[in-house]
Amino acid sequence: MDRLPNPAWLRSFESAARHLNFTTTAQELGLTQTAVSLHIRSLEAELGQKLFTRNARRLELTELGQSYSLTVRRALSDIALSTNSLFGPASRQTLTIRAAISTATYWVAAELSDFSARHPDIPVRLVSHIWNDSGKPGDVDVELRLGYGDWPGVRSEKLTDERLVPVCRAGDGSPILNNGPLIHILGYEDNWARYFQANGTAPPDQPPRFSVDTTVAALQLVMAGAGYATILERFAKNAIRQGAPIAIAGPAIPFAQSHYLVSAQRAAQPTAAAGLFCAWLRDRLATDAAD
Known part of the structure; x- marks a missing residue:
C-alpha cells in the first residue's frame, strides 16, 4: 500500500484545520488537548512539513496545510458517506431480494411500485443473477427461483404456475x-x-x-x-x-417450471420486512390468478 499516515492523526488534523483551535478540536473528538497536539506534531514529523503556524493566540494553516486539509477532508467525508450508506441504520432495515435477471426485470421490478406504495418505510434492494447457484439462500432476505423446486439443501415454497x-x-x-x-x-x-x-x-x-x-x-x-x-x-x-x-x-x-420462494434448510426467522414482502407477493399472485 502507498504511504498512509496514521488515520487518527489525519482525523485530528482535519478537525483542527476546520476549527483552527486545538481545544475545540479536542472537545469535538473526545480527546485531550495534549493528545490532539501530539497527533498534529506526529503527522508533521511523518510528512516532514509544518501544517500549522502557531501564533500566540491562534493557529493558521500553512499553504501546504491548506492544500492537504482539502484532500483529507474529502477523503474522510467519502469514507463516512460510504460507511453510512452500507452499514448505517437504513442499510440494516433494507429488504434485499434476489432473483434471476429475467424474473427481476420482467416480474419483480414491474410489481415493486405497488409494494412500495403499501410499505413506503421499507427500502428495497433488488439484485439479480443468471444461474440459480449464483448465491446462497441465507445471503439475502428473500430469494425467488424458477425451476422444479428440487434444489438440494434448501426449502422451497411454490408460488406460481x-x-x-x-x-x-x-x-x-x-x-x-x-x-x-x-x-x-x-x-x-x-x-x-x-x-x-x-x-x-x-x-x-x-x-x-x-x-x-x-x-x-x-x-x-x-x-x-x-x-x-x-x-x-x-x-x-x-x-x-x-x-x-x-x-x-x-x-x-x-x-413445467414454476417460481419458488427459497430459503436455507435452517434459515433464521425472516425479518419483518421479508415477512411483509412474502405476504404481499402471495396476495398479489392470488389477485392475478382471480383476474
Whole structure:
C-alpha cells in the first residue's frame, strides 16, 4: 500500500484545520488537548512539513496545510458517506431480494411500485443473477427461483404456475410463427420443440438464428426484429404493459417450471420486512390468478 499516515492523526488534523483551535478540536473528538497536539506534531514529523503556524493566540494553516486539509477532508467525508450508506441504520432495515435477471426485470421490478406504495418505510434492494447457484439462500432476505423446486439443501415454497408463449416484434405476428428465425435461450433449448409439439406442428429443420443466456437478451433481439422467442407469458405481458414493442404470437402452453420462494434448510426467522414482502407477493399472485 502507498504511504498512509496514521488515520487518527489525519482525523485530528482535519478537525483542527476546520476549527483552527486545538481545544475545540479536542472537545469535538473526545480527546485531550495534549493528545490532539501530539497527533498534529506526529503527522508533521511523518510528512516532514509544518501544517500549522502557531501564533500566540491562534493557529493558521500553512499553504501546504491548506492544500492537504482539502484532500483529507474529502477523503474522510467519502469514507463516512460510504460507511453510512452500507452499514448505517437504513442499510440494516433494507429488504434485499434476489432473483434471476429475467424474473427481476420482467416480474419483480414491474410489481415493486405497488409494494412500495403499501410499505413506503421499507427500502428495497433488488439484485439479480443468471444461474440459480449464483448465491446462497441465507445471503439475502428473500430469494425467488424458477425451476422444479428440487434444489438440494434448501426449502422451497411454490408460488406460481407458468405458461409459455412465443413472442415477436409488434406487427410481425403470424400463425405458428410462419417459419420465422428462432431465438433460443440457453438452458431452455427444448422450449421450441415443446411448443411446436403442443401445437401439432413440426419444428423447422434449421439451427437457431441466435442463442442467448437470458430472456432479457432474447427480448432485445425480438424487439429488433431478429426473430421469435419463447418466454413465460407472465414476462411477456409485463413487458408489453411496460411499453415493449413486442406481441404474443401464438397460444400459450403449460410450462413445467414454476417460481419458488427459497430459503436455507435452517434459515433464521425472516425479518419483518421479508415477512411483509412474502405476504404481499402471495396476495398479489392470488389477485392475478382471480383476474
